[in-house]
Amino acid sequence: MLNNPFAKLFYDKFQEEVLNQSTFYGDKETITHGPLENKFIERFNLFLKRCGQKTIDISHHCISDKKLARFCSSLRFYMIRNVQNLPDITSEFSRDKDLISLFDSSAQYLINRSRQYRLRGKRTQQLSDIYDYTVWKVKFQDDRGSTQMIPAKIPAKPTGTALFVFDPNRCPQNEALAGKVFHHDMQDAFSGSRHEEIKTFFIHMPPSYPEEIAAANVLTTIRYPDEYTEADMTFAREQWSNYLGRNLKYNEDNEIISGYRYEDNDFVEAMKGLKIFGYCAAAADAHRCLKAFKNLAEQIYEPEVVSRAMKNVTLMAYALMPLEEKTDYQGIYFMSNDINDLSNPEHVMMTNFPELYPQIRISKADLQIADSKITETAAGDFIIVSPMPESSIQMDKNGRLVDKLKDKNSRPARLTLDMSLPAAKSAANPRKKEWRDGHRLQNSTSANLGSVNHIMFKTVFNNVLAGKTGADIFGKAATGNPNYILTPAIAYAHRRKLKE
Template identity: 25%
Template sequence: MLGNPLAADIHRVFKNNIVNTANIMNTYMPGATAEDKILRTKRVERFIDAINKFFVKSGISPQTLHPMWVDEKKLINFSLQLSGYIRDAQKSLDKLSNEYARDHDLTELYRAAAHYTVACNGKVAGNKYRFEHNKDYCFWHIDNPQNLARTTFSPVEKELSPGRHTLILSMPFHINPIESDLRKWTYEYMHNTFANETFGKDIDVYLAHFPIEQPRGEKFSLTLDTLNSRGDFFEATDLRFVNRYLKPFIAKNLILDKNANVVNGQPCSAKELADNFRDLNFFGYCAGTAHAHRWISTVRHISGQLYPEAELKNAMKEIFVASYAFLPFKEENAYSGVHFMSNFGNDAERKEPFIKMFNPEVYEQVKYQNDPCNIRITLMPDQRNYIVASKLPQDLIIVDNDQKLKRIPNQENGHHIAFLTTPNLASEDNFISNMFANVLENAALGKRGQAVFAPSKLQNPNHILQNAAALGMQHRFSRNGLEL
């Protein structure tokens, strides 16, 4: 899109990292056949053409270089780090509108990056990555969520059962499906959020993520497609996820075809449908929240073939979405939820980058602004979704699973989820991590609206008072900004 401020940052990195390192010596490919060289030229040429197309459409001059002179390992790294270059472009984020953030041309650039990395499989010496398109989600039952550092994970091989309180963690990470990695990253993200007897006993906790083979560009192009969607947008992989695991929440004996059309099924009563949906709870981190949005869209699309609109709309309100670093992108949302974020009171130089690159206009309206209680709570127009923006501390020191002090590096200006999920020894107040754990527990047990903020009997009295004060000062989102 003409004038997209992000284009200049991508252009600068491409010039420095790819164009300026191009060298005739890069054409040397030991053991390469004539066909290998032709395929290399074609895949590099296609990706460079896509990059230059983005530059031209943004009003920036294209870069000229011979495809055979490109260092492919550096080009692969460039394709994988596109979102990182945008994340670090703090000055450009200041100029970003929703229109630029969700630019169709940027989506196409991410898509081209995904195609390029897949085309490189087994073709580039020293390239450790192997990517595939259209991978299915990995889906696990967390056997002991009360102790994530020691838990086992069981692959989910059958449909989930309505009637059980269900919490699905939708994570953005790409990891190998081995227990040590699952333990490491789930604990790294969620810490001791579920360390009470409710989780695992009354609430079943699951983990969903894309496998390590999914191209990074595909994840981000899907996220932008989700943000730009007007109706029930979902991909084939989302349909397969719902078809395998969530059908019993929609209807009895439900059978679908490959296009998400209902072939057979017995609708539930209006009350039963609402009860089923009340047992569907999702927590998404960053782009993982976009996955959950698509699953919910799939559920709504299928349910719309079985239930009257008013009945379905009422039931959809019972589905709950909690998130961190990903805000609602519509003023009226089908689901209910609480959405957390962190930012500095003075964010002129350092903004929360991923919210700002996906949802810049809402970020400016709901961000923390040195409010009392160190948080700002905003109520969305749908009256069912709350945004909780908390004060970002300057440092993050936690106790790790070996009971050792650990400083979290690369805080990404508030994007690191540990700000939300574990007490911070560098901060005088850890109210927000208590609030988060409490919201997840209440929501997963079926509470909705302000009831999800109700304090636990085990909470510190100071936290209970802060919670009540923060809710009392909640703001309301409006088209013209925030008003008390």
């Protein structure tokens, strides 16, 4: 898109982090690069040209493929960490189809590079844009949140409540590691109950799934909210098939060819038990899976019946806002931002939803009215924003420091999965700095936070799991502190309407 400010940002970063750190052989010397590098630079220059930006000339530089790979894997980081300094950012720029194509191109470069390295016998992680979700059934062992992960090979039954937790982390199919990731992000959300009556499933990506594909998928979902991928359809077909009918069979085109559908009212009623929680990019994944499910449902039910059934589904999202003016499902959206430092916004939200962010962010003035800011959308969904905790040091319920490896806004070592390592080994290195940022899910799930942020999240989260809707999700607060019992209800009473 013409005049997209992200184009100049990427151009400047390429000059700074790639060209200026490469060997220049002079204007008369032409350097030959490999086909992978040439193909990415060609696509990068096409993006720059379409945005009205100068193009890159690497013909006189010897460029390290490691530096180019680092640049490709840092595009999203550049956007997020510089968005507040860019002029006139709008949603048209942040979801530009040319920008999405650039993320696809960077992912393809990294995928092909990893394949090339492995063919040469080098040890490197194989990346791929072909993937499926990894699904675990979570078995709660006590009321302190201790869990056991079991591979989910059987679709959930449409009886009672089933919670599907979509997480953006990438890790192998390892029970212990999946349990650590689940505990790391969800923290104290489940403590106080064994949740025996709730079937809980944990969904994450495989380690071969590139972050650049995730970024492209999120931007594509924001731009085209009705679309879904083959992985989304596979998930909907394999995990939610029992919500559609009994013994359903599909052909290779995802068409239902046999089985038994439910009575209309039984189908609509069963969908009340489907609860979903998604964190950041994973909330967009969940949205697409629901779109795929809707496509399947409309093959055997009338559109009006499907609409009623889908409205019984609740999707809770953290760090993602409504993707449509009128969503198919009930949406509840959480966010947290720093009220003390205006130069420290919730960077991901400001990048993805630049016009919406100023409306919904919470300020010190808002705290004079209520401890959280609730905005109601035209569709009747809720956007719940709470201030970040004053302290970025967070402890779990056993008094241990919460590991900060999964700080989504720092630039982590790619595909590092050792949960014992801190995210930042050197505070002097800005690329590994642990940013104090509202994007971290632990702001709302950490057990030690006797703040409204944690209380509001846990109250709404558990009330939704209990089947409550509307104003009832802001009922009695999940806290033993009498000073906070009415906090969610007071915030709901002062809710505002989202400006059209």
